[in-house]
Every structure is written in C-alpha cells, then in structure tokens.
Amino acid sequence: MWMGNWREQIWQNLSQEWDLLIVGGGITGAGILREATRLGLRALLVEQRDFAWGTSSRSSKLVHGGLRYLKEGRLGLTFSSVQERESLLADGPGLIDPLGFLLASYEEDKIGRFVYQAGLTVYDLLALHWGHRYYDPLDFKMLAPHLKDKGLRGGFRYGDAQTDDARLVLRVIQEAVAAGGVALNYVCAETVLRDENGRVHGLTLHDRENNQRADVFARVVINATGAWADRLRAQVGQEKRIRPLRGSHLIFPSWRFPVAQAVSFLHPLDQRPVMIFPWEGITLVGTTDLDHNEELDQEPRISPAEVAYLMAAVQHYFPTLGLTLDDIISTFAGTRPVIGSGKEDPSEESRDHVVWEEAGLLTVTGGKLTTFRLIALDALRAVRAHLPEMPAIDDTQPVLNPVDMSAAPAPLTPEAWRRLLGRYGNQAPALVAAAAPDELGPIPGTPTLWAELRWAARSEGVVHLDDLLLRRVRLGLLLPKGGALLLPRIRQICQPELGWSDEKWDAEKTAYLALIQQAYSLPPRADIPDWHTMLAQKRAEVERETAVSPPAPTTNRKRVTAVGLTLAAAAVVYLLWRRSESRNL
Template sequence: MDHFDVLVVGGGINGAGIARDLAGRGWRVLLAEASDLAAHTSSSSTKLIHGGLRYLEYYEFSLVRKALQERELLLKSAPHIMWPLRFVMPHDRAMRPAWMIRIGLFLYDHLARREWLPGSAGLRLRDSPFGAPLKPEFERGFEYSDGWVDDARLVLLNALDAHAKGAEILTHCTVTEAQRETAEQGGGWRVRLQMAHGERRVQARALVNAAGPWAETFLRQVARPAAGEPLATKSLRLVKGSHIVVRRRFDHDHAYIFQNPDRRIIFAIPYEGEFTLIGTTDVELPDAAIAGFAKAEIEAQEVAYLCEQASRYFKTPVRPDEVLWSYAGVRPLLDDASGDASAVTRDYLLETHGDGAPLLSVWGGKITTFRKLAEDAADLIGEMLGEERPAWTAPAPLPGGDLSDWIGAAQRPDQDFERFVLALQTRHGYLPAQLARRLARAYGSRVGLLLGGARTLADLGAEVAPGLFEAELRYLREHEWARDAEAVLWRRSKLGLHYSEAERAAVAAWLQQAAGRKENAALGGAAFGDRSGGPLL
C-alpha cells in the first residue's frame, strides 16, 4: 500500500493549486480526480482574472481587495495563458447613476496596488470604435482594466507543476471510500480508489476535500469518521452559470460589461479571434442536479436571457439561432443566506474537521483567488501535521510562464509574450504565423517539448485536422493527461470551435487509435498504468 502525506480530492483549480503548493513545500502528494482535470466548473468560467467590480455593491471589499492583489501577480506568472484586458461599460441612465460608477471604479483602482495595469477612465462612445457596435443612445461610458485567462489550461499548469515537484496526479480516478483511522490504528486515512483498470488502496496522513460542487456530498457519503466522531459540514449553494458563443460582434480588442435591469451584469468578450463570448447567468440548482458527475447544460431560457440582455446594447440583435456553442458550469458557493443567487459571496472558507487525522474542506472560491486559497490551505495542513513550511508560490512562474530563455529578462507580461512569439517564429521559421501564435499561447516556453528537433512542418507528423499535427496530439497524451477528443478539443484547446464535425471526428479517431496502440503495448504490464502519477503515455 502506497503512503502519502496528503491526498487531495478534486482536480479543479482549487485542488490542482493546493496539490502544487503542497508538493512545492516538500510533502508527498496524491491528487485524485474522478473525471478529467478541469472537466466541470473550472473550465466553465467567464475566463476572467478580475477583482469583481460588481461585488463592491454587496460591500465585499475584502474579497475584491484580495482578488485585486492577486491579479497582476497571476498575469506575471503565466503570460501565455493570461493577459490584460480592458473593459468598456456603457452608461445606462436607467441603471446606476454615473457618480456611483465613478466611485466604484475609484475604489477598484485603489483597493490594491497596481504596477502596470492602467486605471479607469471615462469614455465618449459616440465617436469611439468602442461605441460603434452599440445602440446610439449609449453616448458615454467608462473603461477599466482586468485580465483574461484560459481557465482549463490554468488548472493543467498547476497540475503539471505539482507533478514536476513530485506529486502523483491520477485522472479518471474516483475516491470511493476514505476511512479516518483512530490514533491506535495509526491516525491517518485509508483511502480506496476506483480506476479504469481496477482498485487501488493508499494511506495518507491528511486529506483535502476540494471536490467543488461535490464537496458536501463527499463529506456525507465518502469520508468516514473514526468511531463516534461526526464530520461537521457547511452547506453549499449550487449556482449554474451558462455562456453562449456567437460570431464576432465587434472588431476591437476590448470587452464589454453590460448592466441588466435585474441588477445583474453580463460580459461580451472577444473570444478565439472569430467569436464573441457572452455570459453569464445565475440559476440556483438543487443538489440532485449534479448526481454522479453529470455535466451541467444550458437551458433555452438562459440562452434567451443572454441574447435579450446583449441585444439591449448591441445595434445588431443577438438571436438564439446564432449561438454556435454554449457551455455551463456549477459554481459551489458557500451558503451565506443571501436571497439572490447573484448576491451569494464568491469568497472562500477553509474548514478543518475535528481533532483526528487532518481533514480540510474547501468551500467556495473563485479562479482569481485560487493561489491565495491554496497557500492558506497549505499553511493549515502544515499546522495540522505539525510541520509548518514556508509559502513559495507568490513569485513563482507556472509551467511555460518563464520566457527568459527565449527573450531574456522579463519586463511587462503582455509585451514579454509578443517578444516570445517573435522569438519562436525566428527559431522555428517553418511555422505559419497563426500556428506559431497558437502554440505560443497554449504552451509558452514548454513549446520546445512539443516541437523537439523539428525543422519542417513534415517533422511534426501528419496534419490530423487544420493546424493540428500528430506531434501536438502525442504531446497532449504524453504530458497533459489528455485521453479523448473532448479533452483535446474543448479543454486543452478550443480547436473544437474552429473545426467541422468531420475534422473533430478525425481527431477523435486518431486518439482512439493511439489509445488502442498503448493498450496493446501495455498488456501484461502494471495493472494501474503509470504509478509515478504521470500522464497517460
């Protein structure tokens, strides 16, 4: 039976971030994820690194300040998957008065120190490119700074860093039982894992419940206390957020934030070059809605709502029949007794359970504060294990985020990335410009692992789908835990949005053939695949 210091349950942003932090402090870590990394909530966000401007209206000053403190730090850590984004807020006179917005933006600019992101400003929309897509009644507005993130790849980078620092990462691995031992039995946790090829049992000194929407279910149905010792739990409110993608509605590089009559907001964001992402909704769900590990689905009334609200601002209405793709995720929000789902706090709570073997549950949270949440969680685990070890992640780049070998000393993240693209095109001149930029965005300085010694496009193997070569698919299988077409086309990348049904099928067929070859090669081998915790090779 394998022994670990900490077992982390859940491969979303919080679980991956905690595993990374713990592994970097020298503890032996196992992360178990029942699906794929970022398969649910953490790949279904609005994909923003932001302080949460609207949370000021609910007096969440501490949360906003914490998020703003993390914003520039995160943008520096991985400039290939995160970058600054300016937001335009058209002023609707029927909504919040201009003076209130000015005060909110002043606070947003000054609640935390900014090193290089520009502050807010007023806008005259009538003669501005930012006003061109909007209805003529929107004559003035405001702009401010936040950031964009590829959310699924952010989770992946944390898992990669955890693995590089010694953690074992198991995807498609369900924790079916976690038994807390008494002091006489050893005082740890005995855990049963169900994997594709059988069962595995491990021991851990501490357990982290980062199961997201399933965190409460995990405590009630999987984690078993020592005799006579109840496991207290908080309550979650499950709130579905849905998004739609339509053809590009504007040509500039700013995003929009629109205020709705119900006092909620939606965003309209440039997406994948050719599209506009619009979201999100706030729909409260019953616990039964996430039975098993079913994916959340957008409903027709949510599509209608997003189209209607966007159409209040855009000259050309957004129609439901224009929606090319949609996605939905369930946010596990800490129940704070708020009546309105959109008003429920996005802050997090870390709860420790009892005096027995260490158990830490993660309640709530948002992508922007994941690093701080992970740092706080690792501090608590260290206290419970009696082995406090120093934090380290604040200045540390994520995998692929250190571009210095390509461009020299870092300057400003957005400018550093553009210098990196030029360096990649110079070093690998055979890459078409569009492909070079896409690979730079996805892999950063790790792109060398993918390209290897290739000197021509032919060296990358067959072009399985437009711009997607065998070398990249092999890399995704061998280094990024990608098992199927959904993982490749919709999480590791968004190429599925650009491909036809036939092209997506070609990718699926290649991956199925690769899996078959691996399965045949593995016959007679270890029952549980790569016990080192690496990707599926």
C-alpha cells in the first residue's frame, strides 16, 4: 500500500483544497478518516510521529463496555460501548477476539458480591446476551489456580474482548486509504492558519523527515491529537482543558505468570481495579492512573512508584508464583486524554469523548479505543454544518471491511491465518504470497510470523525501526530487550525491503535499543520502592482500623441488591426506548 517514495508523492500533491484535514494518527483520527472516506470526502490525515505512536498503541488493548461507567450510572455510554464491542467482534475476527474476565471477590474488598452481581446483570442486559456466572471459591480457583486462597469469597466470570490496538489503528487507516483517503506519518501540524474572519482554514505542516513545510487548506480542520489537543487549541486562544493521565503496564512471560483469561481484583493498597490478562503469548499487568506531568513529546514510561504499585498487586494476589522484577520482560506507559474537571482523584474524571468547535477548529478527544467509530460519527455530524452537501451518515455499515475467511493456505494453521486476516484484512493473501518459504512460521515465543516483518517493511509505511518493531509487529513488547537477539535475522529480512544502507540500519538499531532501554524497560532497581513494606504497612493499618471499629455486618445487602435491580430495570427500559427510537428514525 505505502511503497517506494509514497511520502514524497503525497507531499507533492498537498496543495489541493481538502474537505477535511485531520491532525493525529491515533484511533480517533483514523476512525474519522475512515468514516469520512465512506462519505466520499477528500480527507488528509497527518501524524507527527508514527501512526498509533501516541496512546493508541499503549492502551490495555481491551474492547469493552467499561463496567466502571455503570458504577457512575452511565448506562448510555456502557450501552454504546458494549454494542460497539459486539460489532467489532463480528467484523474483525482475528483482530478483535473474545476474552473471558474473572472478577475475584475477597473478604477485604470494599465492593461485595451483590454489587458485582447487579453490575454484571446490567452489563449483560445491555449487550443482549447473558454471559456472566458466579463461582464459589473452589470452582473459581479452577479458573485461576494461582490466585491466593486466603479470604477468597468466590467470583464472577463474564465476557469482554481484546485487540492489538496499534494494528487496529493500522487496519482502519489502511482501509481508509484504500477507499481514497490520504495519510502521512512524521508530518506535524505546526501552525493554525486562519482566514480573514479568524476562522481556522488550514495548517502549516512540517515533514519532520525531510524538514520541509507547506501550508495546506481545508474546509474543516479536525484536531484529533488526544492528550496533545490543547496545543492546537491554544493557537486559537483557548485555555487548557485536557488532564493527561498516565497508565502503565508490566509484561511477564506467560510461562512464568500463567493466566488463561483476564483476572481482575481490587488493589490491596487503594481498592482500584487492577487486571492481569493474557495477550499475544505474554501476560500483562495494569494499569495505573496518575497525573502525567512529563513532557508529552517524550515517550511516556513507567515510574518506579508505578512498578512497586503493580508488583504489590501481583505479590498480594499471586504469592505462590514468587514473581520478582527479574521476571519482567518489558513495560509500557500511555497517556489518557481525559477532560479535566479538577477532581482530586484522577480515576474519578469522566472518560467521555468531546467534540468542541473553537474558531472553526474542531477538537475531538477523550473517549476510548472501543468506541472509535461512534466518536468518528459524532465528529462528522459536527462537520456537516460546514459541508452541508455531505451525504447522510449511514451507521449501519460494518466497522471494518469484510474479509474472505476462506481456508488457510498451507502451511498456516487456521489460527495463524485467522490472526493474519484480522490484522492485515484483505492484504493477508499478499502478505503470505510475499513470504520466503521459511517465513510462515512463528517467531519463537510469539504468535508473530517472520513474514509479517517482511510485509510491514515493504508496504506499511515504516520510517524508523521502532515503527516496525513496536507498532507494525509488537516484538519490542513481547521479547526481552525489545527482541535484540533477533535483530540479525530481522535485518536480513527487512533491510533490503526498507532500502536502508548499512549505516542507516546501524543508526536505527542504536536508536531503537536506546528507546527500549529508556521507555520500555524497568527504571533503575534502586529507585523502585519496596512493595513488600508497602503491603505490610497497609496490613498493619487495616488491622488497627479493624481493632478500633469491627467491620459492619452485611446489613447493606438488601439495599445494594435493590439498587442493582433498579439499575437493571432502568437498563431494560433504556434499551427498549433506544430500540424503538432507532426504529422510528
């Protein structure tokens, strides 16, 4: 798709007047580009680094309804999220796949079984399928054998889904480009251009690779820059509204930390929900939720305190596994673009998306990966005021293009083929055809095929080595030291495809390994607080509190159940109302 000198070719054709100029190559920008091309708009997307370089490659990779929104009473948001999850599962097998969730319940938890029961009932009602079930402690341990026994009251199992976030962005952008959209990575929107009425009508773009600039004009300019959104807004005189919140993850090898499905529980130190889940042959632990006060243009990285916080959860709930820092393969951190309202606890801030129009600049930010299509459609509804001739939005289209799920070509297993179809869509047969005979097997320790490297290097817009190893494939996360040991073979396959000289390869390799060390590894050990002490202090604190005031008997149960049932009933009423509304449209 993006071959040879594609970037130069696009650059030379920027001078036309575009309908839409979209800034930001994360899932929000990608979704808007995709939906705009469905409507036949002439749309250009620019991304200052690589596609999905921002938060959209650093999420927890869940496609979910968000149980937390129920706690906040946000039935509408949960409803649309679970509906999007169902659509994505239907449209993107091999990219978006079901993931079972275990919700462990312990005596020490501040949230009890009946609250979970009520929440999951509503969750399933909104998804229109009954998927959750309660297990007593013995049965629950069969599902998660390494969980600690002490205090386990049992737990629930329910269904959600997961994806490869960076590949989702890539697939959406590639489908948009195939439908006539244009996307350029490593091009930064530097300056907002305004017409004589002060309305934004273009941008000065800076190609960071070739150090060239161009003024580009569009009927509507969309700021889909996530946590960076205030930067362009500041140029039209707007005050800061984004509160960047960092979330970080630890990655363990699955043989060391085996979980067959996601396990969620309340953190022993602050009762925040934490998850441990399988992904791409490894085990992820996350996440944190903290104000991110670092420079946004530097790759975010996990702090020593976050490492200790996540290790405390691991140690507390999986003590028999004896996991230590030496078991960690890699780490990563991302920055949530959350609209700040000044709440003291970052986790209390709303995760909703917003569409703001300021001096003609349309800012679309917040929200989550799961609802990217809905966010894109909201953005386009706001665009209509400026492009009245735009055709009607058809939200019944599949989110992703259908792919031919015919039998796997030899020697691929059905699972490997399904995975390729999900990640590469209709390009999967070409990927297989381009592979050398020994490249259709997996890279040891990962489900990634060697052939994916060749394909990505040849045709997926790779500009730097980290584009290839952290986002086109995820080897940089899945393998120790970013896959350094495999670099000789990766070079053999990819250097000729990329057309890089030996000097260029060496420089890219040095930069990549430095990046892995700086942003995807553990911070210096000496800086990481001792989580054993943190846990011991918390235990002592809880014991002191219990001695002063013994725990209240569970008299709240009836009230909680009633609240849960009311919520469930409200959900059903809401659902019926939504359905009758959509029929009346």
